[in-house]
Amino acid sequence: MTHAPVPVPVPAVSAPGRALRSPIGLSYAVTALLGVVVLVDLLIVAASPNMRSFLSGVTSGTADFDEDAANRADYAMAGSSGLYVAAVVAAGTLFIVWFHRVRQNAEVFAPGTQRRTPGWAIGAWFIPIANMWIPRGIAADVLRASRPDPYGGGVEGRGLLNAWWGAWVCSLVFDRYASRTYDRAEDAEAIHDAAALVLAGAGIDIFAAVLAVLFVRRITSMQHAKALAGRTAPSA
Incomplete structure (x- = not known):
């Protein structure tokens, strides 16, 4: 498991209109709410x-109907x-804030790797059906920009991204059903x-939440390390 980075000041980048902002504090808050x-x-x-046990006795005739127990x-x-609804809304809101933060940082690290503007990191989640794949593409771009060599062919974190996204989509669809x-x-x-x-x-949702925590920690750790190493795009 990737260990959370120790909070230290993140150096600013002297690029017009762009500056790195640490996602560490947000990542802690997102992790807590996912917990x-x-x-x-x-x-x-x-x-x-408990509900199934109560109803099993009623339907089988082995127990009398108890209104208080019901x-x-x-x-x-x-x-x-x-x-659950309250927790998901809170966690989802803060996750999107974190997601937008790391997308903005990706613009500093490697702007040429980003296929959509930072606003999509927020808006894409609210587009019916399209929210099943557009945020995943944004996350893949952020992951690429957060690598030490964003223009290379590295695959670091891609398996975790795919696992988290697949579990989240399955959880979303199955929970509604x-x-x-x-x-x-x-x-x-x-x-x-x-x-x-x-x-x-609920079981699928727990699995998806755990993978989401790991993904948040992975991206945050990668961006933190890259910022400290000073690996950013040249000033425009």
């Missing part, structure tokens, strides 16, 4: 089997889902089956 997302996912992991199971599912299935479930058996989907979605 909160994982913790909330674990609450969902606990709530889903309410507790329902509150656990609803509460953890609400916390699981949530809609659970919300539309009306009878005990349907809710029981939908809770299994919610449980699986």
Whole structure:
């Protein structure tokens, strides 16, 4: 695992209208909020089997319907889902701020490697369907610019980028499917089956969040090291 860099002043770059800004502080905050997302996912992991266990007894006829137990199971599912939405919004917002910061730095390191302007590092996330691949392309460009030799053929970090992006897309699609299935479930058996989907979605989401943390740390560490080495594009 890549260790987080020790915060030290990042030298400014004397290029007109451009200057490096350290992403380290933002990376710590993003990592912390992604950790909160994982913790909330674990609450969902606990709530889903509890709901399934309660409904198994009801549907099989081995247990009488207990309204208090039903309410507790329902509150656990609803509460953890609400916390998840709040955690994802907070983590996602700060991630986009960090993403824009490292994209701006990439413009300083190797502007010729960037296919889209820095504004796309924010706007691309809000374009339906296109947000499934445009941010990944921006991330690949940032990764390239953050390497010691951005114009070489290095592959450092590409595997992690692909793994994180694939896991994130899978999590996004599966979570929506699981949530809609659970919300539309009306009878005990349907809710029981939908809770299994919610449980699986939480597992995929945890995996994606962990990979996101590793990716944030990797890009931050690469940019930090490159800034300290003074490897930046010539002044225009």
